[in-house]
Amino acid sequence: MSLQYLIENKLKSFNINELAKSLGYSSTQKLSERIEAVINSDTLGLDSSNYDFHYSTPTFIRKLCDVLTIPSNLCNKIVTEIEARIQIKKFRFKSRLFVETNFKRKSEPIFALAALNGRRYLPVEGIQGIDLNDQLKYIQRLIQSHYSEQTILEVWGEISQYVYFYDEKTIIIFSTSGEVIDSVEKYSTSLATMCLK
Numbered sequence: 001m002s003l004q005y006l007i008e009n010k011l012k013s014f015n016i017n018e019l020a021k022s023l024g025y026s027s028t029q030k031l032s033e034r035i036e037a038v039i040n041s042d043t044l045g046l047d048s049s050n051y052d053f054h055y056s057t058p059t060f061i062r063k064l065c066d067v068l069t070i071p072s073n074l075c076n077k078i079v080t081e082i083e084a085r086i087q088i089k090k091f092r093f094k095s096r097l098f099v100e101t102n103f104k105r106k107s108e109p110i111f112a113l114a115a116l117n118g119r120r121y122l123p124v125e126g127i128q129g130i131d132l133n134d135q136l137k138y139i140q141r142l143i144q145s146h147y148s149e150q151t152i153l154e155v156w157g158e159i160s161q162y163v164y165f166y167d168e169k170t171i172i173i174f175s176t177s178g179e180v181i182d183s184v185e186k187y188s189t190s191l192a193t194m195c196l197k
Contacts, residue, residue: 003061003070003078004039010068011035022067024054034060046079047086058083096165097122097139098189099146101157108155116155120189122146124164132166139164140178147176163187 011019016028025031034052037045038061050057058079065075099120105113122142127135143162152158161181162174173182 003044003065003075004041006070007035007064007068008039010070014068019067023060023063035064038064043082043086044079046082093167095124095128095135095167097124097142098163098165099153099156099159100161100163100189101153102160103156112155116153119153120156122162132170135166136172136180139172139174143174143176143178147178151176163189 016032020026020028020031023031030052034050037050038057041047044061045057046061048057050060052060054060055063061079062072062075066072099122101120124139124142127138130138139162146162147159150159159176161176162178164172164174165187166172169185171184171187172180173184173187175181
């Protein structure tokens with residue numbers, strides 16, 4: 001049984017107009033939308049800013065639980081744990097897969113390099129929670145698929161290898177066929193940026 005389930009269950013015996021009045025909402029539609037956002041989210045909506053000029057999301061959840069007579073210590077504990085999990089996820093090292101071309105600039109315009117810089121990284125979200133051993137299998141398949149579709153990155157040149165930044169001190173270098181070549185603690189990548197002065 002989750003807090004979402006408790007809220008949903010308690011709402012069955014409440015009149016939405018009375019609930020809106022208790023929480024200081026003049027519009028039942030706004031309140032209903034806010035409640036739906038909480039109920040339909042694994043994180044109770046705490047991972048997005050939903051301030052509606054009445055309450056921040058954590059305050060809204062606590063006030064809603066209070067009005068619905070859900071024990072405050074239970075509600076507070078769940079909200080605190082989810083907020084802590086969100087913070088850990090937010091500041092955790094973001095793994096990334098870099099496409100290495102050993103690029104040396106000749107006459108390529110900086111704006112083109114900066115605009116296409118994002119293509120040098122392949123998305124690997126969603127695998128950080130699994131073991132490195134299983135991540136390696138996923139990365140290998142990703143590399144094989146990517147390299148079979150393109151062997152050259154526009155402007156940046158021919159792909160020579162792939163570099164997986166697993167964490168701050170574990171960097172794994174793959175061949176274009178997806179085989180592990182090496183593992184190092186440091187690896188530098190070039191970066192093209194533009195700024196206005």
